[in-house]
Amino acid sequence: AQSVTQLGSHVSVSEGALVLLRCNYSSSVPPYLFWYVQYPNQGLQLLLKYTSAATLVKGINGFEAEFKKSETSFHLTKPSAHMSDAAEYFCAVSDEEGAQKLVFGQGTRLTINP
Amino acid sequence: GAGVSQTPSNKVTEKGKYVELRCDPISGHTALYWYRQSLGQGPEFLIYFQGTGAADDSGLPNDRFFAVRPEGSVSTLKIQRTERGDSAVYLCASSLTGLRGYTFGSGTRLTVV
Numbered sequence: 001a002q003s004v005t006q007l008g009s010h011v012s013v014s015e016g017a018l019v020l021l022r023c024n025y026s027s028s029v030p031p032y033l034f035w036y037v038q039y040p041n042q043g044l045q046l047l048l049k050y051t052s053a054a055t056l057v058k059g060i061n062g063f064e065a066e067f068k069k070s071e072t073s074f075h076l077t078k079p080s081a082h083m084s085d086a087a088e089y090f091c092a093v094s095d096e097e098g099a100q101k102l103v104f105g106q107g108t109r110l111t112i113n114p
Numbered sequence: 115g116a117g118v119s120q121t122p123s124n125k126v127t128e129k130g131k132y133v134e135l136r137c138d139p140i141s142g143h144t145a146l147y148w149y150r151q152s153l154g155q156g157p158e159f160l161i162y163f164q165g166t167g168a169a170d171d172s173g174l175p176n177d178r179f180f181a182v183r184p185e186g187s188v189s190t191l192k193i194q195r196t197e198r199g200d201s202a203v204y205l206c207a208s209s210l211t212g213l214r215g216y217t218f219g220s221g222t223r224l225t226v227v
Contacts, residue, residue, distance in 0.1 A: 041220070042220055043205060043207075043218035043219050043220045044205065044216075044218040046216065092156075100147070100162050100164075100169065100212055101147070101162055102157075103159070104157050106154070106156050107155070107156050
């Protein structure tokens with residue numbers, strides 16, 4: 001069965017600094033991978049997705065993630081943090097599109113310091 | 115509608131009571147999903163509908179949980195004999211294109227006291 005591990009339940013960075021949120025997955029077949037963001041009292045919003053095309057995926061709000069099969073990783077980055085990036089971030093995996101369900105990590109709360 | 119609508123946004127109920135949570139998907143979306151998010155956790159899959167039928171209900175924790183989607187649009191998640199452990203945010207999502215295009219609602223926060 002597939003699983004997702006997000007390293008670090010809390011990450012704090014200064015405004016303007018690099019954001020790096022880590023995600024490792026376990027899957028027996030080529031995965032579909034996703035990053036979602038959740039602002040307080042809101043639903044999940046899709047940031048970006050990897051579906052076996054380019055390994056470097058660009059998403060909304062300046063975020064990107066790189067699929068590394070050899071490391072089973074899909075880390076999320078943003079070159080320069082903005083105060084509005086403060087939120088909870090979830091990595092998710094699905095083995096195949098037909099499965100139609102996502103397995104989420106525990107989440108990483110990102111705090112931005114002024 | 116413009117987005118996925120979930121009602122109520124908050125529900126407080128007493129242990130042992132029955133509750134219904136409603137999800138109104140984006141118009142035309144044939145796929146509908148329910149997830150449960152406990153405090154400090156990521157969402158966990160409950161059930162997936164394609165049209166009117168439940169295509170995958172493997173995530174329902176026990177037989178107290180049931181969901182319907184009689185006309186292929188609005189869905190209702192039903193919980194019988196609620197327990198304090200059922201307290202969580204229940205999220206609904208809909209999609210036209212499967213995993214490539216989930217849209218989540220804001221969720222219903224259920225508190226069982």
